[in-house]
Amino acid sequence: MTREECAALDAADPLAGFRREFALPEGVVYLDGNSLGALPAGTPERVRRVVEQEWGRELIRSWNDAGWFEQPYRLGRRIAPLVGAEPDEVVVCDTTSVNLFKVLAAALRLRPGRRTVLGDGAAFPTDLYIAEGVTGLVEGARSVLVAPEELDRHLDGEVAAVVLSHVDYRTGELLDLPGITARVRAAGALMIWDVCHSVGALPVELGAGGADFAVGCTYKYLNGGPGSPAFLYVARRHQAAAAQPLSGWFGHARPFAFEPGYDARAGIGRFLTSSPSLLGQAALEASLDVWERADLGAVRAKSLALTDPFVALVEGLDGIEVATPREHARRGSQIALRHADGYPVVQALIARGVIGDFRAPDLMRFGFTPLYLTYTDVWDAARHLAGVLESGEWRQERFGRRGEVT
Missing domain, CATH: 3.90.1150.10 (Aspartate Aminotransferase, domain 1)
Known part of the structure; x- marks a missing residue:
């Protein structure tokens, strides 16, 4: 050429x-958008508006008037088409590491009696560290690292969940999401996908592929900016029963009732924990304006x-x-x-x-x-x-x- x-x-x-x-x-x-995406031209103005108008002039009224309180859901609905999910299956919050902790802990609770989490030893290290941390909190639980091509022979009655990256952060290899998910679920385990290196790079079909949970970041191909908020996916079929351990006030069914006991919100909202980073979410919102036309x-x-x-x-x-x-x-x-x-x-x-x-x-x-x-x-x-x-x-x-x- x-x-x-x-x-x-x-x-x-x-x-x-x-x-x-x-x-x-x-x-x-x-050629480094797989690590940090370029700045969308509309981002500075969007962030300026939040800083100068919504925060600077409207102050605390913006929680209602500017829709700050609903922003995690609104952004989740906008990301959902990018990962093949329904609008009520994605929420934007926290970081990839925190969200993986939440969904992995929820998966273990959904599979009582099973104590093994399988992961890829060559995955991005945060996935390995979080799996190690979560299993360390559950008596008898363990994190076992296997190569994806050897996954089938490790899928036994002890496996509660499998955590894999859709795209290998090192080599760029793309895994067969629907095929692997089907085999994991046939073994009675739950499938958690890390889509950090695939969302915005290619069509991701979490719903059609049968995924149970997923986590992803927004600062790579989605161009949300350094440290921009992450997102998580919970299949609708699990939302009523799934319980995550970081039971902060933002995930409460009635956060402004200020009750002493925790009552989880219905649906995807139960996976929220704390107040969103509004400046980071503003930058992401500007980027999604571009992605909705792509x-x-x-x-x-x-x-x-x-x-x-x-x-x-x-x-x-x-x-x-x-x-x-x-x-x-x-x-x-x-x-x-x-x-x-x-x-x-x-x-x-x-x-x-x-x-x-x-x-x-x-x-x-x-x-x-x-x-x-x-x-x-x-x-x-x-x-x-x-x-x-x-x-x-x-x-x-x-x-x-x-x-x-x-």
């Missing part, structure tokens, strides 16, 4: 107009059309091994490349204006965000990677110095 061919694809791209809706720096090819099928098609040529352009480069599956059905929206000196190579790329990231021990990650990435961006990024490797500039001492965040 030539750069001219990429330019022709950009000219015919049905999603091309979305690029103008993001504040992208000049001279930068941003066709997820077109997003997925462009994602694959961007990643295919990138792989073709880089797979023959010196020292490079493609770690992401080639099959479309097994690929998320990122490409991971192995290189023995991946960290300084990524830093040298960043110095050239091509931003990716690194995950130990040897993975260079490049996220492809179809709403604002172009085909010429892909071509330029591949050529810069070739230039970094061929010139050896990555060997400069400055590129080997590691920061706190890689």
Whole structure:
């Protein structure tokens, strides 16, 4: 593929107009939207309005007049179509870690007598740490780590729940959500999905796939901003019986009755705990204004059309091994490349204006965000990677110095 061919694809791209809706720096090819999404152009004004008008002028009246109190539900209804859920099955609140704690604890309570939680040892560490923490609070419970391909032989009568990432944060491998969920549920266990690396990157079908619970963040492909609030999904069939342990006042059926005893709210609201972060939710609201106009099928098609040529352009480069599956059905929206000196190579790329990231021990990650990435961006990024490797500039001492965040 030539750069001219990429330019022709950009000219015919049905999603091309979305690029103008993001504040992208000049001279930068941003391939890290799988870690932190770019700033939507409408976000500063939306946050300014909340700060200056709703908070600054209306003050506490905004809990009613501006709908602050209902915001977790309202945002949940807007995210629901992005994950294939019903409007009353998603709520926006807290962080991914806190939400995983809540749904995992609820799952254990729904399966009394079962004390094993299965997870993937290569999953994002917070999932492993939370599973370890939750099982540590339940007598006789344990967290067991297995590879997804070995899951079936561990599904016995002791397993209460399984926690897996829909897309592997390291390699970008996409798991078979409906197939795995069906096998887990057939064994009598509950299925919890972490969709942090798939929501906004491809169609996610939690309802049709039979998922019991799910958690996800909004600061990656959804562009909610650093530290933006997370969301959780609870299938409607579980909402009446599911009980989560962080029984804060926001999940109470009558929070302003100020009763001494806890009476859980009906429905998805029982998974709320405390007052929402309104500034973070305002930024997310601005991003969802964009996402409500995006066709997820077109997003997925462009994602694959961007990643295919990138792989073709880089797979023959010196020292490079493609770690992401080639099959479309097994690929998320990122490409991971192995290189023995991946960290300084990524830093040298960043110095050239091509931003990716690194995950130990040897993975260079490049996220492809179809709403604002172009085909010429892909071509330029591949050529810069070739230039970094061929010139050896990555060997400069400055590129080997590691920061706190890689």
